[in-house]
Amino acid sequence: MTDSLNRVIHERARLGIMTKLMAEGESGFTALKKSLSLSDGNLNAHLKVLMKNEYILMRKEFVADKPRTTYRISEKGRLAFGEYIDSLEKFLKSVS
Amino acid sequence: MTDSLNRVIHERARLGIMTKLMAEGESGFTALKKSLSLSDGNLNAHLKVLMKNEYILMRKEFVADKPRTTYRISEKGRLAFGEYIDSLEKFLKSVS
Numbered sequence: 001m002t003d004s005l006n007r008v009i010h011e012r013a014r015l016g017i018m019t020k021l022m023a024e025g026e027s028g029f030t031a032l033k034k035s036l037s038l039s040d041g042n043l044n045a046h047l048k049v050l051m052k053n054e055y056i057l058m059r060k061e062f063v064a065d066k067p068r069t070t071y072r073i074s075e076k077g078r079l080a081f082g083e084y085i086d087s088l089e090k091f092l093k094s095v096s
Numbered sequence: 097m098t099d100s101l102n103r104v105i106h107e108r109a110r111l112g113i114m115t116k117l118m119a120e121g122e123s124g125f126t127a128l129k130k131s132l133s134l135s136d137g138n139l140n141a142h143l144k145v146l147m148k149n150e151y152i153l154m155r156k157e158f159v160a161d162k163p164r165t166t167y168r169i170s171e172k173g174r175l176a177f178g179e180y181i182d183s184l185e186k187f188l189k190s191v192s
Binding site: 001002003005007010012013015016019020022023035036037085088089091092095096 | 097098099101103106108109111112115116118119131132133181184185187188191192
């Protein structure tokens with residue numbers, strides 16, 4: 001019934017991260033944090049899960065000697081997100 | 097973005113429990129366990145969260161001297177489930 005919902009993406013904070021990155025292409029740590037109202041530790045933990053699953057990619061670069069970290073969806077993440085949305089649509093059809 | 101998704105119901109196993117109880121009216125522990133492929137401990141923990149939030153009700157009765165426990169959705173749970181489904185539909189519209 002809900003088995004087909006990818007549990008990595010279904011978790012609410014991670015769904016928020018994936019949705020934001022899908023919409024905006026890429027985002028920095030602070031922007032994600034503000035947008036999702038998460039603590040540093042919480043956001044970090046969810047980003048790690050998404051990176052471990054290769055759904056998002058992290059880039060570190062230096063802008064005027066200051067480090068800047070940005071995150072974006074990988075191709076694998078884009079596919080997984082699409083499949084998750086399909087599963088969610090099927091679930092909604094089944095309950096309505 | 098995903099803030100409006102009720103976190104008590106959104107969790108995948110609890111969403112499965114709520115959906116099954118919405119569809120079937122009531123269900124016993126073993127039927128829920130089989131249907132959702134959860135361990136006893138895991139199912140118990142999720143049922144407790146749903147009971148604490150007063151989304152489901154537990155009934156214990158004796159059938160031929162054997163205890164039987166059944167669970168069903170409360171009125172509060174029915175309303176919360178409906179709101180959750182509405183939020184999910186809005187979320188899906190926003191990403192598609």
